Amino acid sequence: MPGVPRNPLDDTHPTEPLSLLRMKRLLLFCLSLTLCSLPARGEDEPASDRTILVFVALCDNESQGIVKVGAAIGDGDKPDANLYWGCDDGFGKVFPRSSNWDVVEKKSDLNETVLRQLELKHRKEGLRIIAKAYRGSEIALCYNDFETALSKGEADLVAFIGHNVLMDTRIPEPMVSTDAEPAAIVLACVSERYCRPRLEKMGAVPVLLTRQLMYPGAFLLHDAIESWRKGESPGEIRAAAGRAYARNQSISVRAGTGIFADLKE
Numbered sequence: 001m002p003g004v005p006r007n008p009l010d011d012t013h014p015t016e017p018l019s020l021l022r023m024k025r026l027l028l029f030c031l032s033l034t035l036c037s038l039p040a041r042g043e044d045e046p047a048s049d050r051t052i053l054v055f056v057a058l059c060d061n062e063s064q065g066i067v068k069v070g071a072a073i074g075d076g077d078k079p080d081a082n083l084y085w086g087c088d089d090g091f092g093k094v095f096p097r098s099s100n101w102d103v104v105e106k107k108s109d110l111n112e113t114v115l116r117q118l119e120l121k122h123r124k125e126g127l128r129i130i131a132k133a134y135r136g137s138e139i140a141l142c143y144n145d146f147e148t149a150l151s152k153g154e155a156d157l158v159a160f161i162g163h164n165v166l167m168d169t170r171i172p173e174p175m176v177s178t179d180a181e182p183a184a185i186v187l188a189c190v191s192e193r194y195c196r197p198r199l200e201k202m203g204a205v206p207v208l209l210t211r212q213l214m215y216p217g218a219f220l221l222h223d224a225i226e227s228w229r230k231g232e233s234p235g236e237i238r239a240a241a242g243r244a245y246a247r248n249q250s251i252s253v254r255a256g257t258g259i260f261a262d263l264k265e
Contacts, residue, residue, distance in 0.1 A: 049126035050156040055146040057162030059083040060136025065168040076136015079116045085133045089217035151202040153180030164188035178203040187216035192261035209261040234263040
């Protein structure tokens with residue numbers, strides 16, 4: 001009838017065969033079912049793969065300006081027993097036994113400086129960690145490599161674990177700076193005072209630094225990463241680290257949180 005709009009999916013379409021129209025309708029229906037069945041992106045899922053680099057300077061009684069620890073855990077040439085790698089709170093134990101991470105690859109004695117390397121992948125998303133354990137006497141090189149990785153934007157998050165070598169050693173600042181604004185974590189004593197100006201100068205964004213003398217166990221990095229990967233603020237990352245420190249040291253959460261700098265966004 002003139003003046004009445006025609007349904008575009010009407011089987012009485014005059015210009016196309018009936019079978020072709022039905023096929024089109026069937027394809028559209030199948031496509032809608034497929035789109036509905038796709039999983040929705042959860043809050044924990046990233047837009048793309050991300051990388052974390054971790055630089056661990058092995059604890060060493062002989063070459064570092066630290067309060068002496070037991071001979072076995074303070075031997076910077078033996079990572080598997082070292083306080084910051086092989087002990088229960090060391091990186092080489094905390095992350096491989098975590099239910100959040102799978103070990104992708106282990107390497108030993110890459111060279112005279114890097115004695116261990118671990119690559120891990122997060123079980124919930126495309127997030128991977130590459131962690132390196134440096135000989136204790138090479139702590140200055142370890143910290144320098146940490147800052148260089150940040151200054152070149154080599155990863156989304158770069159972390160350092162160990163003695164605050166800036167307290168007793170002069171390390172030139174990297175000449176390169178980045179526009180990538182990678183996140184930075186320094187688990188070492190009083191790292192805000194010594195490290196924050198250097199990190200910000202090279203274009204890094206500190207998300208966890210310390211304001212007191214402390215014990216840089218890898219459990220702190222583990223919980224901080226879980227907060228960071230969800231897109232939480234530096235304040236929330238600080239709170240996560242504070243809770244982890246409180247559990248480990250059997251102190252109040254308030255005291256544990258006070259170990260870490262209050263980094264304003």
